[in-house]
Amino acid sequence: MDVHEAVTTRRAVRAFTAEPVPRQVLERVLATACHAPSGGNLQPWQVYVLTGAALAEVKKRTAERLAAGDPGDEREYPMYPAALGSPYRERRASAAELRYAALGIPRGDARARAGAVAANWDCFGAPAALFCYLDRAMGAPQWADAGMYLQTVMLLLRAEGLHSCPQMAWSVYRETVAEVVAPPGGLVLFCGLSVGHADPGFRAPRTPRAPLTETVTFLE
Numbered sequence: 001m002d003v004h005e006a007v008t009t010r011r012a013v014r015a016f017t018a019e020p021v022p023r024q025v026l027e028r029v030l031a032t033a034c035h036a037p038s039g040g041n042l043q044p045w046q047v048y049v050l051t052g053a054a055l056a057e058v059k060k061r062t063a064e065r066l067a068a069g070d071p072g073d074e075r076e077y078p079m080y081p082a083a084l085g086s087p088y089r090e091r092r093a094s095a096a097e098l099r100y101a102a103l104g105i106p107r108g109d110a111r112a113r114a115g116a117v118a119a120n121w122d123c124f125g126a127p128a129a130l131f132c133y134l135d136r137a138m139g140a141p142q143w144a145d146a147g148m149y150l151q152t153v154m155l156l157l158r159a160e161g162l163h164s165c166p167q168m169a170w171s172v173y174r175e176t177v178a179e180v181v182a183p184p185g186g187l188v189l190f191c192g193l194s195v196g197h198a199d200p201g202f203r204a205p206r207t208p209r210a211p212l213t214e215t216v217t218f219l220e
């Protein structure tokens with residue numbers, strides 16, 4: 001698979017089969033992904049790879065919290081700016097509308113929408129997940145490094161015939177992840193990444209992108 005195909009076939013898959021992902025495949029992907037660039041070569045990411053009983057435990061504990069109506073842990077970072085201005089607010093809303101429409105969830109059905117959100121904490125059924133932490137001392141450039149790293153992982157997963165879904169949602173139940181992962185003090189959970197084989201029934205339409213003229217300016 002060439003890079004172009006990896007980029008264009010990567011998408012946030014939100015339904016996986018239970019087919020396990022072999023450890024050697026995950027190791028191959030992560031051994032290559034470490035070539036992702038980072039400012040000053042800090043390589044600020046700290047990644048935990050969970051499969052089997054470890055991931056099942058995180059899912060189970062999180063499901064218990066959800067069932068108890070637990071709204072989650074104190075946020076360690078804002079997922080979005082408090083006042084999301086235009087055009088970002090519209091882009092976010094239209095992506096959400098498309099997603100819920102594909103699931104057959106009507107606009108006013110808050111309960112069904114909450115159920116779709118809750119699927120995050122089952123990793124959408126994925127049998128493997130990465131949890132990407134950063135040292136608390138790191139700033140915006142290092143968080144950007146972590147994003148480049150995760151995109152590199154996601155593209156390499158495509159080359160293995162696998163799909164993924166990056167999930168800030170895991171930061172909501174970060175303490176439960178930490179109970180199982182036991183990261184050293186001083187790390188912040190940035191993002192989870194569900195990994196697996198896409199469920200053939202996952203047929204959500206592609207999330208559209210803004211035209212190039214909205215996001216890119218050429219100067220000659």
Ligand SMILES: Cc1cc2nc3c(=O)[nH]c(=O)nc-3n(C[C@H](O)[C@H](O)[C@H](O)COP(=O)(O)O)c2cc1C
Pocket residue numbers: 010011012013014095120165166167168169170191206207
């Ligand atoms: C850092 C990051 C965090 C994300 N967090 C979530 C999440 O918690 N749950 C989710 O369903 N999708 C999440 N996404 C997926 C985005 O919604 C998705 O990438 C975007 O809508 C574009 O769709 P596409 O990836 O299918 O092209 C996240 C993506 C990124 C890059």
